[in-house]
Amino acid sequence: xxxxxxxxxxxxxxxxxxxxxxxxxxxxxxxxxxxxxxxxxxxxxxxxxxxxxxxxxxxxxxxxxxxxxxxxxxxxxxxxxxxxxxxxxxxxxxxxxxxxxxxxxxxxxxxxxxxxxxxxxxxxxxxxxxxxxxxxxxxxxxxxxxxxxxxxxxxxxxxxxxxxxxxxxxxxxxxxxxxxxxxxxxxxxxxxxxxxxxxxxxxxxxxxxxxxxxxxxxxxxxxxxxxxxxxxxxxxxxxxxxxxxxxxxxxxxxxxxxxxxxxxxxxxxxxxxxxxxxxxxxxxxxxxxxxxxxxxxxxxxxxxxxxxxxxxxxx
Amino acid sequence: xxxxxxxxxxxxxxxxxxxxxxxxxxxxxxxxxxxxxxxxxxxxxxxxxxxxxxxxxxxxxxxxxxxxxxxxxxxxxxxxxxxxxxxxxxxxxxxxxxxxxxxxxxxxxxxxxxxxxxxxxxxxxxxxxxxxxxxxxxxxxxxxxxxxxxxxxxxxxxxxxxxxxxxxxxxxxxxxxxxxxxxxxxxxxxxxxxxxxxxxxxxxxxxxxxxxxxxxxxxxxxxxxxxxxxxxxxxxxxxxxxxxxxxxxxxxxxxxxxxxxxxxxxxxxxxxxxxxxxxxxxxxxxxxxxxxxxxxxxxxxxxxxxxxxxxxxxxxxxxxxxxxxx
Numbered sequence: 205x206x207x208x209x210x211x212x213x214x215x216x217x218x219x220x221x222x223x224x225x226x227x228x229x230x231x232x233x234x235x236x237x238x239x240x241x242x243x244x245x246x247x248x249x250x251x252x253x254x255x256x257x258x259x260x261x262x263x264x265x266x267x268x269x270x271x272x273x274x275x276x277x278x279x280x281x282x283x284x285x286x287x288x289x290x291x292x293x294x295x296x297x298x299x300x301x302x303x304x305x306x307x308x309x310x311x312x313x314x315x316x317x318x319x320x321x322x323x324x325x326x327x328x329x330x331x332x333x334x335x336x337x338x339x340x341x342x343x344x345x346x347x348x349x350x351x352x353x354x355x356x357x358x359x360x361x362x363x364x365x366x367x368x369x370x371x372x373x374x375x376x377x378x379x380x381x382x383x384x385x386x387x388x389x390x391x392x393x394x395x396x397x398x399x400x401x402x403x404x405x406x407x408x409x410x411x412x413x414x415x416x417x418x419x420x421x422x423x424x425x426x427x428x429x430x431x432x433x434x435x436x437x438x439x440x441x442x443x444x445x446x447x448x449x450x451x452x453x454x455x456x457x458x459x460x461x462x463x464x465x466x467x468x469x470x471x472x473x474x475x476x477x478x479x480x481x482x483x484x485x486x487x488x489x490x491x492x493x494x495x496x497x498x499x500x501x502x503x504x505x506x507x508x509x510x511x512x513x514x515x516x517x518x519x
Numbered sequence: 520x521x522x523x524x525x526x527x528x529x530x531x532x533x534x535x536x537x538x539x540x541x542x543x544x545x546x547x548x549x550x551x552x553x554x555x556x557x558x559x560x561x562x563x564x565x566x567x568x569x570x571x572x573x574x575x576x577x578x579x580x581x582x583x584x585x586x587x588x589x590x591x592x593x594x595x596x597x598x599x600x601x602x603x604x605x606x607x608x609x610x611x612x613x614x615x616x617x618x619x620x621x622x623x624x625x626x627x628x629x630x631x632x633x634x635x636x637x638x639x640x641x642x643x644x645x646x647x648x649x650x651x652x653x654x655x656x657x658x659x660x661x662x663x664x665x666x667x668x669x670x671x672x673x674x675x676x677x678x679x680x681x682x683x684x685x686x687x688x689x690x691x692x693x694x695x696x697x698x699x700x701x702x703x704x705x706x707x708x709x710x711x712x713x714x715x716x717x718x719x720x721x722x723x724x725x726x727x728x729x730x731x732x733x734x735x736x737x738x739x740x741x742x743x744x745x746x747x748x749x750x751x752x753x754x755x756x757x758x759x760x761x762x763x764x765x766x767x768x769x770x771x772x773x774x775x776x777x778x779x780x781x782x783x784x785x786x787x788x789x790x791x792x793x794x795x796x797x798x799x800x801x802x803x804x805x806x807x808x809x810x811x812x813x814x815x816x817x818x819x820x821x822x823x824x825x826x827x828x829x830x831x832x833x834x835x836x837x838x839x840x841x842x843x844x845x
């Protein structure tokens with residue numbers, strides 16, 4: 205009986221070792237053009253599905269047909285699902301980029317940029333934003349040592365964040381923070397980690413202020429904290445401006461509520477934050493916006509909740 | 520009553536012509552504001568004046584109670600499409616008027632312009648924010664011609680106008696005409712002004728790049744002469760503006776058009792196809808070599824060029840007939 209168990213143990217170990225070896229040796233790849241998946245190699249073979257740009261592929265076999273290279277691949281049928289059934293088939297080899305492709309990181313990144321631009325254009329290719337994040341995601345997966353890896357991972361996470369924001373507005377589906385957090389974990393103290401941390405602030409903002417002071421107080425503190433914790437971030441000036449602008453809004457909210465002392469305190473806070481932008485930041489646009497905001501605060505021009513300035517003064 | 524209005528207008532016009540331009544207090548407004556007949560919130564309302572409106576003359580200021588008012592001559596649109604305007608005079612809260620007498624007035628207006636431009640780019644941003652931004656930027660150049668922000672202000676004003684007109688032109692049926700001479704061109708007056716007033720600057724280079732739009736075919740209709748001509752235009756630009764921030768983009772556009780020609784010529788015109796392939800490869804290599812890697816805004820061009828070269832080497836299509844144009 206004991207011997208029998210030992211045999212099973214041995215077989216199990218062997219199976220695990222084989223799986224690990226296969227995983228280590230499996231050639232991963234992606235696609236830089238949409239292609240049809242065929243049941244066999246060759247242009248005339250039956251097509252079973254369309255494979256999108258940036259899909260995660262595992263190469264099973266290589267072949268030649270009609271003088272062209274073909275690869276047999278396996279892939280998850282649903283590229284976004286945690287668990288998905290697997291599909292296999294043949295793809296033309298020329299659009300498949302693997303970790304062994306020379307300058308493969310740049311090729312995938314270049315196609316991702318192209319897809320991102322398509323997504324931004326009016327009348328651009330349908331699904332281009334999804335293509336872009338998938339392609340960007342493949343760069344750090346296939347080329348973890350590439351100088352483009354951090355930027356690609358950040359861009360993939362950012363596109364997914366922007367798409368989930370749209371979903372949240374449409375359907376109330378919670379925004380997925382996982383991908384931004386992965387950027388921070390994998391590339392700590394990098395520019396990309398700072399940008400990811402800035403994106404994450406959006407998840408903590410109020411949906412509506414409803415004219416109450418609570419939200420701008422909290423949001424101003426969040427932005428100010430970000431600026432102090434990430435002094436090297438490209439978003440420091442923007443964070444400080446957002447903090448200052450919320451203080452300016454508080455000036456108006458308190459004024460409407462006839463709380464003059466709190467209104468004056470918020471005005472002073474707003475001016476102090478905007479002055480930090482003027483003195484510490486290089487970006488011309490943010491400096492000018494800060495100058496404009498300081499002028500409005502000093503001259504008591506309302507910034508929040510007004511379409512048309514009637515009296516022009518907040519007293 | 521009519522006579523008094525006429526007399527007032529006459530007085531203003533005489534005053535305007537007598538006072539030298541540099542002594543006049545001129546400027547714009549930085550918030551949408553209600554204009555009144557007299558410095559009194561209860562007086563008759565004249566019009567709403569939007570951000571960036573031209574205030575060619577601030578006639579007087581007066582303090583009533585705690586409120587300071589400015590008596591201004593302001594130019595408002597009568598018909599935006601016909602571009603007709605009229606001058607009106609009235610009273611507005613003084614603090615929203617930024618004039619040549621305001622310390623750092625150029626910076627305040629520029630900041631308000633950036634803010635409006637940002638609003639225009641946001642989904643659900645303020646209506647008319649792009650036009651506000653355009654006017655505000657122009658005012659910086661108009662009334663502070665010696666400001667370090669003047670060139671940038673004029674360029675941004677011209678660019679916003681260009682983008683708005685471009686979007687408008689694209690909606691017209693003539694926008695699909697192959698021959699660019701058969702469609703209404705985008706008005707390039709302001710672009711030419713940028714090049715004239717700020718020659719040999721980044722702004723002049725950017726203006727020249729925008730002006731290529733007017734020379735592009737509305738549609739290629741599968742004919743090779745369009746991508747050939749367009750590739751030449753972009754390459755010529757890159758050669759003539761070697762310091763431009765748009766050099767890499769221009770060279771990439773030239774290369775991409777040559778790559779499209781490779782497909783269009785196909786196997787039937789082997790000689791032309793090979794010539795286009797070689798040209799595309801050479802141009803893409805130049806993009807890769809010239810692309811700055813340090814600037815995150817320019818990081819994209821080298822990978823795009825590498826991807827284009829890979830596609831050319833592997834025979835992967837880069838061009839799909841309309842509407843997938845770059």
